[in-house]
Amino acid sequence: MSLIKEIALKASQAAKVLAGVSTDTKNQVLQAMANALEAQQQQIIEANRQDLSQADELGLNAAMVDRLTLTPARIADMAQGLRTLASLEDPVGKTRLQAERPNGLKVEKMRIPLGVVCMIYEARPNVTADAGALCFKSGNAVILRGGKEALASSLAISAILQHVLEQFNLPAALISVVPNPDRALMQELMEQQGLIDVIIPRGGEGLIRYVTENSKVPVIQHFKGVCHLYIDRDADINQALSLLVNGKTQRTGVCNALEGCLVHQDIAADFLPLAAEALKEKSVFINGCEQAAQHIQVGKVLKEEEFGQEYLDLEIAIRQVDNLDAALAHIDRFGSHHTEVICTTNEETAARFQRLVDASVVMWNASSRFSDGAELGLGAEIGIATTKLHAYGPMGLEALTAEKFVVTGNGQIKG
Template structure:
């Protein structure tokens, strides 16, 4: 991006559209070699990335960003290695572009099937998490799309450092660098204008706070895939294995509380509460988890606060959790249906029929039995990196990998067939 156009989102979108036509024509071998080079170059330039990231961290601390936000923003050598590894995971995935469904013969003499094709230009609007810049770019390139990446102001230095590496790698392969466009202007007016460019942008994916996603959804002329907050529930059924339940609770809440797949609400069947809650209290206290508990559970937790409906609707993204006893199985189902954000729900139970009923009746994008909510992730579910977790049912639902970044066209073969 040249200096005279870097703040011109209209020009940038047109360049991305033009570059996406080249991206759509790349074969799998070229795309895999390109992405491998990007992964290697990110490792080679990690000192530069970390130096730029430190500027963002310092600015974030000065602004008083939350611990959760700073954690999302931080890049370390281990996390940069994780970015590189995620790109290599994408390299190793099958390329969906050009794959065909089974062809079927029609009585009219035509043969009909479908072929996967790129969506075109995808705009990502996201906050913090500079790893999204590299991983979203890799997913879009592997699926034959161009991408416009507009990160938050808090990660601007990190995002531009990564963008420079991606652009340099594209140039090494004599490819148009505008296949990956990173918007360097943090002004919200840029988003407002971007959302009107439906002639050049085919899909918008916002990732971040609820306010950002609602703003994009309310103002976009372009189709939007929503990634709303992750109010993830764990229901400990009366037939639960206590040890499994405690381990799943601790892992889901404390392994990385700033992630959208971390647990925010614990529901406990009253028949197991007297045995389970004191053990859970001890386990959560080891990680200094702040507890908002219902009236029946309040006395089980030292320093707990009485929970309100706002707590059951909250995405804490911190060492904090809401806890409620439920009178029966139906009460748990009703609570989840009322407060779910359609992200991820978990049941711990040894009763096979109740587990299957939970899976059938809860329609969040990911439903789990006896497993940590932290597995609600594209890589863990076998998709490679994800571009987001869709909480809207069209055109994708749940973690979005390569196939979700394509669509299908009909292909028809005939031998001079005409319609009568």
């Protein structure tokens, strides 16, 4: 039996064991995992240093190095995410009434685990803890295939989590890390129909497209994060500046950072010079359309087809638009269905924006950086789905379950 087949088979068997574990026990395990991560943080950081020492050799850019780096604060955040998950309601087994039929049948739907989830990701070692905990709480086994960039960190984190599982007499295979980053093994993972139920790729657009095009197992997709902030003519300028600077510069190498800013023509002359000054203080390179360039100095005047870039760096595209409809049209063409933000004091305009924009998260007067599972009350996220089957947006516990029909009768037969 191949390594991948063995991992997948053990995960499938472990998922069946987890089906009989109570919510109280799952929560105790999560609390113990959080404590263990903090208690053994030095072990994790040492493994992470090993990964970071190869960053230059592997050609990682600044954004990927940032995602790869673990610090005591980031490990504490991981642990807190597990504790938050322990405090959240367990979706498994929850029922909702669908109908009571004229013949007396009671029709309900019950939430059930997906089964075995496979995560394929790049330089994101925190995914190991987040995905492991989310899948565990929602009743799923998880197979984690990280890139070679973060392998030592991922193995260190998973070893800690597996040790806790074994302390509670649960199979370590509930959280498995593929120990070899060979791409041939990744391809074999994507062929495990019947053992793996869903694959969630998390990383650059190239990785996600590769998985989508080659997997024989259903894939939840998120290609990139091209997020916009639209400054409406009724925007509070100070608030707009704050949302712009925070969304672009608070952390650049993440999918919920701003990559574009759209400014209504009626406010452009007042807003754009202030925006350019604030962004340049943060060393942001500004690209802009011809109209924006009449108000501010831009590093590059963009052609129409040059909008929609995911910079993941201190760089942004600014465009002046005629009205809300023009902003909506731009987002429809260049957005990535991730996160879109409007800044306005006009409730009617905000409501129209939130209703019409096709994005998994649409915000009004709030930073795009809040488009995150933990920030939205999910405890953590296993990924962000930018297609609508079967989830849309940050995926927490409920998104890692499906529903089955449960029907209760008292002897009814079909005539």
